[in-house]
Amino acid sequence: MKELVIAPSILSLDFARVEEQLKELNSSHAKWLHFDVMDGHFVPNLTFGPDILKGFKKAVDMVMDVHIMVSNPVFFADVFAKAGADIITFHLEAVEDIDACIRLCRHIRSLGVKVGVSVKPKTSPEVLLPYLQEMDMVLVMSVEPGFGGQSFMEAMLDKVRLLRKEIDAKGYATRIQIDGGINEETGKLAVEAGCDVLVAGSYVFKGDIHERVDRLLWQK
Numbered sequence: 025m026k027e028l029v030i031a032p033s034i035l036s037l038d039f040a041r042v043e044e045q046l047k048e049l050n051s052s053h054a055k056w057l058h059f060d061v062m063d064g065h066f067v068p069n070l071t072f073g074p075d076i077l078k079g080f081k082k083a084v085d086m087v088m089d090v091h092i093m094v095s096n097p098v099f100f101a102d103v104f105a106k107a108g109a110d111i112i113t114f115h116l117e118a119v120e121d122i123d124a125c126i127r128l129c130r131h132i133r134s135l136g137v138k139v140g141v142s143v144k145p146k147t148s149p150e151v152l153l154p155y156l157q158e159m160d161m162v163l164v165m166s167v168e169p170g171f172g173g174q175s176f177m178e179a180m181l182d183k184v185r186l187l188r189k190e191i192d193a194k195g196y197a198t199r200i201q202i203d204g205g206i207n208e209e210t211g212k213l214a215v216e217a218g219c220d221v222l223v224a225g226s227y228v229f230k231g232d233i234h235e236r237v238d239r240l241l242w243q244k
């Protein structure tokens with residue numbers, strides 16, 4: 025398993041104190057910034073466009089981890105690759121079938137950007153197993169996508185265990201990210217199940233950013 029990474033989700037950032045909070049994030053032990061893109065169609069919420077990503081990229085020295093919850097991932101992947109995304113994760117549910125999924129993975133990599141594929145709580149990741157070498161990351165959603173502050177769905181850890189078993193058996197470098205309801209307790213469970221990237225929104229921003237990131241990173 026790779027080194028654990030914490031990716032605070034900017035969905036919970038206090039937009040009245042953006043500059044201050046970005047500085048705190050930048051000087052914390054969080055290496056990635058999780059940038060949730062919602063189109064108001066794939067999910068019933070609307071968030072950030074490419075110019076915000078460009079601005080944030082200037083303000084922090086962090087990996088820009090872009091999670092696109094959109095119905096047209098082909099279009100949005102190009103837009104956010106151009107804006108400076110380091111990794112783009114799209115939803116399996118938003119593409120026609122596994123062939124289209126792999127085509128988009130290859131396209132995103134051809135742009136020099138890492139690629140992740142995400143599954144919603146009701147979607148099994150089994151169809152991805154033969155193709156894990158095409159992905160830099162699989163994102164297991166542990167809440168229904170669309171909003172921060174929801175409760176962690178513990179049953180999603182079975183998906184993490186399944187993916188970890190296959191990734192380790194094949195010796196792939198694919199990371200496993202989990203997103204939704206992550207705090208100290210649920211983060212620990214997720215790491216024990218095999219996750220190596222924890223996304224956390226409300227937990228990180230509803231307290232001292234440095235302290236909360238450290239608690240996730242060095243769970244006791």
Ligand SMILES: O=C(CO)[C@@H](O)[C@H](O)COP(=O)(O)O
Pocket residue numbers: 033034035036058060091093167168169170171172173174203204205206223224225226227
């Ligand atoms: O993608 C999403 C929500 O759809 C997330 O990235 C949330 O922002 C996580 O928020 P918390 O559950 O950690 O508050």
Ligand SMILES: [Fe+2]
Pocket residue numbers: 033058060091203223
């Ligand atoms: Fe997310």
